[in-house]
Amino acid sequence: MRSMQILDFSHSPALVVASLLVAMMSGFTGFSLTKGLSERSVAQRKVLIVLAAIALGGGIWSMHFVAMLGLQLPILFYYDAAVTLSSALVAILVAGTALLILHFWQRTRATLVLAGTIVGIGVLAMHYLGMSAMELCQALYTPLGLALAVVSSCALNIAAFSIAYGKRTQRNIVLGTLVFGFAVFAVHFIAIWGTSFVAVETLREVGPLVSNEVLAVGVVLSSFVLCGAFLLTGVTFLTPAQPDVPSPADKPSVEPTAATPIITKQIPYEQDGRTLFIDIKTVAAIRAEGHYTHLYTETGKLFCVWSITEAEQRLKTGPFIKTHRSYLINPAYVKGFERLKDNGVCHFELANLAKVPVSRSQLQKVREVLGV
Template identity: 60%
Template sequence: MEFLEFTHNPWLVAASLSISLVAAFTGFSLTRGIAAQPVALRKLSVTMAAIALGGGIWSMHFVAMLGLQLPIPIYYDAAITLGSALVAILMVGIALLILHFHRRTALTLTLAGTITGLGIVAMHYLGMTGLQLCRAVYTLPGVIFAVLAACLLSIAAIWVAYGQRNPRNILMGTLAFGFAVFLVHFAAISGTRFVRVAPLQDIGPLLSNEVLALGVLISSFVLCGAFLLTSVNFLSTPPVPAPSVPPRLLRIPYEQNGQTHFIDARDVAFLRAEGHYTLLYTGRQKHFCTWSITEAERRLAPDPFVKSHRSYLINPDHVVLFERRKDNGICHFHLGGQDIATPVSRSRLPALREVLGLS
C-alpha cells in the first residue's frame, strides 16, 4: 500500500484557527446571562449557540482540509459532508443543554466537555469518510490519541468558560476552545495516511473544492456577523436605571429607644419582612425598620439589594455560601459568629444566580 505525501497551506491553516476562535466566542457570548431568561427564550439562545459552535467546528475542519495538499485532486460527498456538520451541532447542543438546564457541578462540566470532545472527533472522522478519489487510513493509537485529546481539551475549555460567566472567563474559554478544536484536527491528521483509490462510476453527489470553499466562506461570514453582533453586547455595560430615590436614602432608618437612627445599607446583610415592617440584620444584631418589604425593595433594589423571596431582601456582598436545592435555594450569612440561612424562591433563583456570578 503506497501512502500519498501531503503538506498544508499555511494561510488556510491560519484561517481555520481564526474560524475556530470566532465560533467559540460567538457561542459562549450568546449564552452569557441567559439564566434569567424565560425557558423558551433560553432554548432559542442555546440553539443559536449550538449552531455557532457546531458550525464553527465543521467550518474549521473543512477549511483545514482545503489546506491539505495532496498530489491528486480530492472531492467530498455532499450528503456525508452535511451529516458531519449536523453531528457537530447536535453533540454541542446536548452539551449546552446540560450546562444551561442543569445545576453546574464538577460532574456536569466534565460530562459536557466529554460530549463536546466526542462530537469533535465524530464530526472529523465522519467528514473524512466523505473523501473521494483517495481514502484515509487510520491506526488505533492515532484514533485513541485524537479521542483523548478532544475530550481532555474540551473539558478544560468548558471548565474555563463556565467557571465564572464573566467577560474574562469567556475570552479565556474562547482561546481554550478555539485551540482545542484546532489541535484536535491536526492531532487526528498526524495519525492519518492517505491512499489513492480508483474512481467509481457512481460516487454520489460531489462538492468540488471551489464549491466547498464558497460554502465555508459563507458560513464563516455568518459567524463573523454573529461575532460583531455579540461583541456589542459583550463589550457594553448594561444601562444603569435612574435611581428612584436620592442617593442619601441608601442609609436605612431604624427605630431604637424611641429614636430614629440610620445605618449604611452596605452594612446590612439582609432585610426580613415582619408584618408591615422589616427587620435589618447586621453583623451583630438586628434592628426594627418602619419600611415595609415593598417599600424597602423600591428604595434599595436592584443595587445593592436583591429580592430573593417575598419576605427577604438580601445584600449579595454578604452571602458566604449558596446552596442550590431541587426547586429553590438557600443563601447563608455569617453574622455575629452564627450561620443564618435565608430562602430563595424558585422564581427568584435565576436572577439571584446571575448576581452571584453563578450563571
C-alpha cells in the same frame, strides 16, 4: 497498486491560520450568547442555546473544512455532499446537547466534565465523518493517532468548558474561548498527524459530489455568517449592561453611593396599564423572568419592571436575601428548609410558589439567616 500508494501531503499556512481564527470566533460567539441565561425565561434560554449551538457546532465544522481546503494532495479529490452535511449536523447536535446540560441541569464539576466530554467526542465524530466524505481518496488511521486524538479532544474540551462555565465572567469567557479554539484546532491536526492518504479509483458517494471550489464557497459563506455573529456578540460583550429603568427622568437627582444608599420601602408593579406599589414586607420572593421579575405574595403573583440585578441593588437595605441567581427571598415567609447534597431548597406556603432553590454558593449564608 495505485490504490495503496501512500500520498505525500502538506498544508497551506494561510488556511491553517484561518482555521484557528474560525475556531476562536465560534467559541467566543457560543460562550458569549449563553452568558446570563439564568436570568431569562425558559423559552428565551432555548432559543439562545439553539443559536449558540449553531455557532459552536458550525464553527467546529467550518474550522475543519477550512483546514481541509488547505490540505494539498497530488491528486484530484471530491467530497460527498450528504456526508459533509451530516458532519455539520453532528457538530451542532453535540454542542446543543452540552449546552442544554450546562443550562438546565445543576452546574457541578461532574456536569462540566460531561459537557466537555460530549463536545470532545463530537469534535472527533465530526472530523472522522467529514474525512469519510472524501471521494477518490481514502484516509487511513493508526491506533496511536486515534488514541491521541480522543484523549486530547476530551481533555482540552473539558478544560475549555470548565474555564468558561466555572465562573461566568468576561475574563473566564475569553480564557475559555482561547482553550476551546485551540482544542478544536489542535485535535484536527493531531488527528491528521495520525492519518495517511491513499488514492482509490472507485466512488462511494451517498449524495452528489462537491468539488473543493464548491466546498470553498460553502465554507466562506458559513464563516461569513460566523464572523457577523462574532462581531455583533463582541459589541454586546464589550458594552456594559444598562439597568432596566423607565427613563433618565425617573432617576434620583443624586446618584447613590456606598455612603448614600437608596432606602426602598415599596416595589413597583404593573397592573391594568398602571404602575402600582407594594410594601416590601408583603413580598415573599422575587424571581427573575428575562429582563424583568415576578413578585410573589400571599395573594398572588405580580409583574415588576425591575431586573433581578436592579432588585438586588435597590433592596440591599431590606429583608431580602439572595438564594440563587434568579431568586431573592424574604426569610419571614420561609416555612421549611431542605438540604440537598451541596445545595438546598426553601419551602413556602404560597399559591404560586411552593419552593425556591438555594445554590451552593449561597447555601451557607441562607442557613445562617434561617438559623439552621
